[in-house]
Amino acid sequence: MNIEKKNLLTPSEFTYILIGIVFGISAVSLPNSVTASAKQDGWISVIIGAVYPLYVALIAIYVSGKFPKENILVLSKKYLGNVIGNVLNFLFLLSFFIYLPSIISDGGIILKTYALPSISFLKIYSVLLIFVAYAANKGIKVLGKISSFSFLILLGILVPSIAILKQGSLLNVSPILGGGLLNILKSSKGSIYNYSCMEFIFLIYPFINDSSKIKSSVLKATGIVCALYTWITFISIYYMGTTIIQKTIWSFFTVIEGIKVEVINNLRYIFVFFWILIELKSIALFYYACIFILQDIKRIKNKELIYVIISVIIISITMVYYRDMLSRDKIDQYTTMVSTVYNLIYITFIAALVWIKKEDKNEKK
Template sequence: MQIEKKNLLTPNEVTFILIGIMFDVTASNLPNVVIANAKQDGWISVIIGAIYPLYVALLAIYVSGRFPKENILVLSRRYLGKTFGTISNFLFLLSFFSYFPPLISTLGIIIRTDAVPILTPLKIYVVLFFAGVYATSKGIKVLGRIGSITFWMGIAIIIPTISILKQGSFLNISPIFGTGIVNILKGSLDCVYDYSLMELIFLIYPFINDSSKIKASTLKAVGFTAIIYTWITFISIYYMGKDIIPKTIWSFFNVAEAVKVEIINNFRYVFVFFWIIIAIKSLTIFNYVCIFILDDIKKIKSKKIVYVVMATVVIMLAKTYYGDLLAMNEITKYTSPISTIYNLLYLTLITSLIWIKKGEAK
């Protein structure tokens, strides 16, 4: 696999891209998801849920150690054969693609609700999609820089929420472990959706400029994301409590609205603006991944045509089936587990075959 040096990523850029694929607008709804079972212990469920991306990271560390310049698509065909390997890779593509329509639909709802209500969903989808396409066309190096910028934007809107500690109550998170370990574990399964797509590391580790830093980059990505998600969940429960959160749509938005910054009249508007930029970053990564895998399966002669076709499919799906939150939640409660389970089996299988045949010549 030949990679030009100008396209190589620094270890930090790899970390930021991985955080970027996991950390998107769905994080604002994470507290709503985990308290369904874990109640006030939802933040503990989020910590436990980090076991999933950690497992994926450990697999990637092992595989990249054996084949630092060959991604999972190449290894899949090598160990499963060309036919089954290509089919497996296509299903891997679909697992990423399944997150695309709900993401763009969620962002459209946020924009219409909190930013520009006069715009129609179709106009929003088109602008968002092709903003992502433009950034994607600049290459993976630009993707790394966008991931870096949006990471710090995320930190910039999360740090001020520390001030909410003065307004919340420890009673809202008490008693700790009060819901029982079974419900806490159920809550950890509920948040796997938000931790998913760490699998991207299997596509981008050949692009790192120092293969010895893959371990550090992936583990840092898991650690930072777990800290961010745990804080978002903790402060939301601490501020509103398990009884109020279900009455909100995006609970973390309510937390941001309560933040008081002297030089800013309404922190919520800054929060929404940054959140939109963070979501566009996610759209950019999804565009890149889909085109990358498609190009590996069958060399693309005209990416412009593929972008138009993909945009049409994504926008039609988003408009037809993901138009409102109820419909979206009803669909994703099936598609998310399927995608996660497939990726888990797919990556575990390839890694196991590599381990079994480690004594053979490469």
């Protein structure tokens, strides 16, 4: 791949991008899903679920070590030919695209619930997509800077939640392993989907300005996301207990509302504002992934027009099929599973081809 020097990412930008595409708005309801079965051990399920992004990270480290300047799209066509390679790459594109309606729907519902009750969903979605399309069109370097800034905002949201340790109870997270091993494993399977899209690594590792830093950057991103998810889940259980969590929709919002700051009456609105900013960054990264893959399959002359077309498609899908949280959850139950399974097979298959071809070359020598 021929990449201009000005578009190269620093190792830290690379790390923040990976954190940004994995860590999204679903984090605020993660405690709800994992405590349904694992109860007070939901945070353990989240840690176990990190096995998936770790696997993706290790595969990416291996492949990038062999081909640091060729991403998975290039390797797919290199080993399987343009036709089959492009088909697999297009399916890879869809694995990112199917998240967009769900994420936008979630963000829209939160905005309408807490901040903009009188504004229609159509207007909310349209404004959100204008911002993210503009950011995505600026390229990966700009997204790297946005992701870096977004991470600072994220820390600004999460660090104050440490104060909740004074208000919760250890009884809410006790006894450890009391939820039962099978239930913990069952919930860990669900938490895997929250770690999805770490596969974005395979598109952007050629953009890092120092290939020797890929390993440390990828592992750092995986560790940070796991730590953030674990903390959100643990502190939510510690503060509320699993019974109350199951009665909420976005449990971590309740945690934030419990933070007492003398000069601020209600942190909820500030939290929602910052969280939406974080979510805009995530959507922009998904947009970029879709356009990047599409452009690799077929050269795009007018990217702005493609962004408009994709935005119209996404808004239409969201308005028709993601009208409320119940509809969204039913669809997500299947789409996230299919996407994760396909990506797992796809990256493993390409990594296997890289290994086989390497062995063939060694035998010929």
